[in-house]
Amino acid sequence: MIAEEDPDPQRGSIEAGAANRPDRFELLYELGCAFAARIELGELLPLIAAKCREVLNADGISILLLDPEHNELYFPYVAQADPAVIERLRQLRFAANLGIAGAALKEGRAIRVVDAQRDTRHYHGVDLVTGLTTRDLLAVPLITHQGKVGVIEAVNSRGPAPFTEEDLAFFEALAGSIAVAIENARLYAQVRESEASLRTRIGVLRRDLARTDVFSKIIGSTSAMMEVFRLMESAAASSIPVLVEGETGTGKELVARAIHLASNRSDGPFVAINCASLPETLLESELFGHRRGAFTGAVRDNPGLFRAANGGVIFLDEISDMPMSMQAKLLRVLEEEEVVAVGDTFPRKVDVRVLSATNRDLKAEVERGNFRQDLYYRVAVFPIKLPPLRERREDIALLATHFLDLAAQRHRKRIQGFMPHTIEALTRYDWPGNVRELRNEIDRAVALARDGESIAPGHLTAAVAVGRREPSGTLQASPVNASRIARPAGDKGGDGAAEPLRKARAAFEARHILEALRQHDSNVSRTAQALGLSRAALQKKMKVYGLR
Numbered sequence: 001m002i003a004e005e006d007p008d009p010q011r012g013s014i015e016a017g018a019a020n021r022p023d024r025f026e027l028l029y030e031l032g033c034a035f036a037a038r039i040e041l042g043e044l045l046p047l048i049a050a051k052c053r054e055v056l057n058a059d060g061i062s063i064l065l066l067d068p069e070h071n072e073l074y075f076p077y078v079a080q081a082d083p084a085v086i087e088r089l090r091q092l093r094f095a096a097n098l099g100i101a102g103a104a105l106k107e108g109r110a111i112r113v114v115d116a117q118r119d120t121r122h123y124h125g126v127d128l129v130t131g132l133t134t135r136d137l138l139a140v141p142l143i144t145h146q147g148k149v150g151v152i153e154a155v156n157s158r159g160p161a162p163f164t165e166e167d168l169a170f171f172e173a174l175a176g177s178i179a180v181a182i183e184n185a186r187l188y189a190q191v192r193e194s195e196a197s198l199r200t201r202i203g204v205l206r207r208d209l210a211r212t213d214v215f216s217k218i219i220g221s222t223s224a225m226m227e228v229f230r231l232m233e234s235a236a237a238s239s240i241p242v243l244v245e246g247e248t249g250t251g252k253e254l255v256a257r258a259i260h261l262a263s264n265r266s267d268g269p270f271v272a273i274n275c276a277s278l279p280e281t282l283l284e285s286e287l288f289g290h291r292r293g294a295f296t297g298a299v300r301d302n303p304g305l306f307r308a309a310n311g312g313v314i315f316l317d318e319i320s321d322m323p324m325s326m327q328a329k330l331l332r333v334l335e336e337e338e339v340v341a342v343g344d345t346f347p348r349k350v351d352v353r354v355l356s357a358t359n360r361d362l363k364a365e366v367e368r369g370n371f372r373q374d375l376y377y378r379v380a381v382f383p384i385k386l387p388p389l390r391e392r393r394e395d396i397a398l399l400a401t402h403f404l405d406l407a408a409q410r411h412r413k414r415i416q417g418f419m420p421h422t423i424e425a426l427t428r429y430d431w432p433g434n435v436r437e438l439r440n441e442i443d444r445a446v447a448l449a450r451d452g453e454s455i456a457p458g459h460l461t462a463a464v465a466v467g468r469r470e471p472s473g474t475l476q477a478s479p480v481n482a483s484r485i486a487r488p489a490g491d492k493g494g495d496g497a498a499e500p501l502r503k504a505r506a507a508f509e510a511r512h513i514l515e516a517l518r519q520h521d522s523n524v525s526r527t528a529q530a531l532g533l534s535r536a537a538l539q540k541k542m543k544v545y546g547l548r
Helices: 024-036 041-056 083-090 099-107 124-130 165-210 223-236 252-261 280-288 304-308 324-336 362-367 373-379 393-411 420-428 434-448 462-466 501-519 524-531 535-544
Strands: 058-067 072-079 093-095 111-113 137-144 147-157 242-245 270-274 313-317 353-358 382-385
Touching: 024 041, 024 165, 041 058, 041 072, 041 147, 041 165, 072 083, 072 099, 083 124, 099 111, 099 137, 099 147, 111 165, 137 165, 147 165, 165 304, 223 252, 223 382, 242 252, 252 270, 252 313, 252 353, 270 304, 280 304, 280 324, 324 373, 362 373, 393 420, 393 434, 420 462, 501 524, 501 535, 524 535
Parallel strands: 242 353, 242 382, 270 313, 313 353
Antiparallel strands: 058 072, 058 147, 072 093, 111 137, 137 147
């Protein structure tokens, strides 16, 4: 313990109550028990400050905690008469080696100072911030078996003389109980935070399971989709922010999930939120979290989705609908890599990759003043444009076949396939709702069809059954496949006279190739390898059989 010399030799009689009380040992025990009984920092710190201020007869008690990541001291709680001073101190952070508090923490010893203004270690920045003058003080480090927690200070004795050696000894003895109580409260807060974070993740998973998407694979073989796959592979190999652009129903979230699963963050969580689904006040709380009591209805701490996604990915769907004020807060999170919960004053570091999606032209929204330009450059570093279904009609039959298999399993029906005119109608239609609309259309058709039937144009909605032609008036070639097309009525086929051998062999080969494509997720290279063909030979056969 370091004790400064008292310049006043007359200081023999110490009446300032607390120093020589015979019941101080009992008081130490009582305060230690009282502190240990508080397991929440929000209750513990005010109690510590109030009791120490009362016992030591001090103008103020400051609790300074150590931020080891930044090696800084900050004031989570101050007991002082002036609310303005309290607020100024709560906003103050300074290097952990500054001031008498820094000296006490570095040396691991209690320090008494009777004339702070003449002490070279005194950090005058605190006085400048508060507008007060520090005369005398006690600074005691808070240390546990896990390390240094911070420092507790008693500032400016209210008695007729500065703080005494007995005050320092009492404060130092009490600091042990204070440090342990703070450490326990912090551990409790970490457990609660982990529980809340786990609860948030479970909630996200439950929502995902509740809306399980039958479109479990990205299907496409057109050049536009091949470019999408190439960009996805590049994005997965990096941690760069990705913006997925495309019309509603094109599968933007599916692409984001695929990028996540192929990345080195695949073991981490994937947390998705639709920015258009929540009002601004709730969106901030949902993204960044809130402290209990921060607003009406906040009955428990919520870590927020950013912290729940720590180590993984957060997917911001329809980011173009985010309010401007929230855009500014999101920009700060992306730049600082830290979040501040609603009702909190201290930032928390997060390690999260951000993937975004929009169904609008985000650059045009910037030009219109609806989206911040600086945020645009942060989230649109790596754009991936998903083509609408009308621009990749060659994929419609493959997608329809995939959805037909899934819907038939779900409805427990044996569906024989599509009638030729059904495929033609599906290919003609422009699909303003894109892949999602096609999936719903096939699901509805399977629900209407009887067990053992084929999907006919009559099973489709009127708009799809009629279909729409391209502006040029020419119909796109339909990727019709032999295995999924039902025979027209009256065509007995194999039920009548035997088919020519060449035709039967071609039908078998077409079915075999189609099955191989399905098993390899329509990947031509892997399918060709499995069939023992070159990629060019397989593509030629697919063209002959109308499989692409």
